[in-house]
Amino acid sequence: MTMKVLIACEYSGTVRDAFIAQGHDVISCDLLPTDKPGPHYQGDVRDILHNGFDLMIAHPPCTHLAVSGARWFKEKQKEQAEALDFVRLLLNAPIEKIALENPISIISSRIRKPDQIIQPWQFGHGETKATCLWLKNLPCLVPTDIVEGREAKVHRMPPSADRWKLRSTTYKGIAQAMAEQWGQAK
Numbered sequence: 001m002t003m004k005v006l007i008a009c010e011y012s013g014t015v016r017d018a019f020i021a022q023g024h025d026v027i028s029c030d031l032l033p034t035d036k037p038g039p040h041y042q043g044d045v046r047d048i049l050h051n052g053f054d055l056m057i058a059h060p061p062c063t064h065l066a067v068s069g070a071r072w073f074k075e076k077q078k079e080q081a082e083a084l085d086f087v088r089l090l091l092n093a094p095i096e097k098i099a100l101e102n103p104i105s106i107i108s109s110r111i112r113k114p115d116q117i118i119q120p121w122q123f124g125h126g127e128t129k130a131t132c133l134w135l136k137n138l139p140c141l142v143p144t145d146i147v148e149g150r151e152a153k154v155h156r157m158p159p160s161a162d163r164w165k166l167r168s169t170t171y172k173g174i175a176q177a178m179a180e181q182w183g184q185a186k
């Protein structure tokens with residue numbers, strides 16, 4: 001069955017294009033323009049949350065939430081509170097099926113524990129990067145291709161203008177599993 005799908009906070013088009021390949025009616029949304037041509041709303045996701053989507057996959061910013069930035073937590077309580085409010089708003093959106101993705105973060109202690117923690121090496125990429133999923137009316141993802149490599153590659157990327165983009169772009173194997181498994185979910 002074709003679903004109306006929103007990929008929130010995605011500029012890369014990765015998850016969007018994986019769902020399009022499965023025949024769904026999909027739009028990505030980000031404050032930034034899309035890196036790849038395709039259906040995209042450039043603006044605040046809050047503008048379109050009520051537009052009748054069946055499924056939303058959201059990748060909200062983790063800058064003020066990720067536990068890897070814990071040493072700065074004291075100085076950024078306001079930013080943190082705002083980031084948590086944004087996560088709550090997305091999790092409570094009037095959409096039947098929701099998946100929200102973030103690294104190991106204070107969402108776990110301040111909102112609730114994730115339903116699943118996945119790794120790129122379970123989906124064909126020989127790397128480690130714990131990715132938490134908070135799910136509503138969706139099953140946990142089943143690993144599609146468990147590979148040997150266990151390199152923490154993203155941490156060793158040299159500084160560059162788009163390092164943050166390279167680090168935060170969703171892995172293709174994970175995007176494909178989301179589209180194949182959640183695109184069919186009853």
Ligand SMILES: C[S@@+](CC[C@H](N)C(=O)[O-])C[C@H]1O[C@@H](n2cnc3c(N)ncnc32)[C@H](O)[C@@H]1O
Nearest residue numbers: 009010011012030031044045059061168169170
């Ligand atoms: C960690 S990145 C996610 C990148 C994503 N995994 C991808 O492959 O494109 C978070 C994104 O959220 C976007 N963002 C932040 N606030 C937003 C809002 N209110 N509405 C839409 N996008 C927002 C940022 O511009 C940023 O690109």
